Amino acid sequence: MGWNRLFSLRSYIKSSLWLVPFVALLLYVAAIRLVYFFEQWLIWLEPWPWGVAGSQRLLETIITMTLTFVVFTFGSLLVAIQVAGGQLTPRIIATTLLRDNAIRFTVGLFIFTLLFATGALARLETDVHHKVVAIAGLLGFLSIAGFLYLIDYAARLLRPVSIVARVSDEGRKVIERLYPILATEESGSGADSVGPKDSPDKIVLYKGRPAIIVAVNRNALLAEAERSHCVIELVPRIGDFIASDEPLFLLYGDRFPKEATLKTMIAFGQERSLEQDVTFAFRIIVDIAIKALSKAINDPTTAVLAIDQLQRLLCLVGKRSLRGERIRNRSGELKVVCRMPSWDDFVKLTFSEIRLYGAENFQIARRLHAVLEYCLQVLPAARRPALEQELELLDRQLQELFRFPEDLELAKTADTQGLGSAKFPARRALAPVDPPIETSLSHRVP
Structure with a gap:
């Protein structure tokens, strides 16, 4: 592969919004197996107090929540990008907005949480893997925090002064x-x-x-x-x-x-x-x-x-x-x-x-x-x-x-x-400033 193709590939990777979520999908395939394999060594996680029904409802809630985050993020982001491109200039879409790592990695977190919760729910039978469900709950909490951060971040990013x-x-x-x-x-x-x-x-x-x-x-x-x-x-x-x-x-x-x-x-x-x-x-x-x-x-x-x-x-x-x-x-x-x-x-x-x-x-x-x-x-x-x-x-x-x-x-x-x-006063000399006159306390008007 020539230098020009490598350069084009690097530029495409930097400006592609879908690559980080796709990498999150690949990480999920490895992470879900590693978590179940090393579950007994995850002693830092407290046993999950709920049973099968409670764990199932929790995982279903996380799936619904992260799916909503993904749909809302992509939908609103596309609209915001088009509006910003129309009001400012279309040149900022590929050069600035699509290269923003905060947006890409936040969406990657949503995708990883969605897939992890789905995989944990699919493996949920009569026996609850409490530590796996705990990890899914932690990822769901991080997704909520990431979503709130993304809203604030996107609002600040799309201002003209930020661009x-x-x-x-x-x-x-x-x-x-x-x-x-x-x-x-x-x-x-x-x-x-x-x-x-x-x-x-x-x-x-x-x-x-x-x-x-x-x-x-x-x-x-x-x-x-x-x-x-x-x-x-x-x-x-x-x-x-x-x-x-x-x-x-x-x-x-x-x-x-x-x-x-x-x-x-x-x-x-x-x-x-x-x-x-x-x-x-x-x-x-x-x-x-x-x-x-x-x-x-x-x-x-x-x-x-x-x-x-x-x-x-x-x-x-x-x-x-x-x-x-x-x-x-x-x-x-x-x-x-x-x-x-x-x-x-x-x-x-x-x-x-x-x-x-x-x-x-x-x-x-x-x-x-x-x-x-x-x-x-x-x-x-x-x-x-x-x-x-x-x-x-x-x-x-x-x-x-x-x-x-x-x-x-x-x-x-x-x-x-x-x-x-x-x-x-760029092109003229600044006039000297007289030193301030010290006023005695006894001369001040009470």
């Missing part, structure tokens, strides 16, 4: 993994220039169904380029759509690796994922923001929450070196070229659409001003031209939108809360 924070956390991990080196004033301007300047000696075309480039095995590409003594350039960027007969690789040199081998180093999928797509986290959060800014929803506060996380990610990217396109061997020879987003790409993705759809709102205009002024203050000087251009574009758009000088001044005021906090 954007989760996506931001995943984006931070990808940024730190793909850009491990901090930027300097000399190297912080952006990405490297792409590829060798000569025309390629061979073009490898993509053959297959239209798909998205999800991930790339860069280490394997480097090893293959070393082995073949050539330079390999990947034409599409991670997250790009590619159709059949479009260029996939450009090869430079005299000897070339097999096309089938090269294609196993690229993972394809139906939609973008967060594993290696560094701009996809930005894309999801921006989608949530502009969905909230639509006239049908009109929820600028949610958009402000999204901008908060965009500021976090943009500052993280801005403080790191984006020179990762040209991969060299230990001798310093260029071997692999993988296209990466530049600093201008990150800035435009963060601000352009939100400015277009939300500049007429005071909250959005003021929050964008605060982000830009904060980034101009904390990021290296090489990052400032793109930010200053966005700030100029924002001011020019506000000039056209607001006819009254008072509204224009209000919209241009940087505000970290959107509307409601003091002016953001």
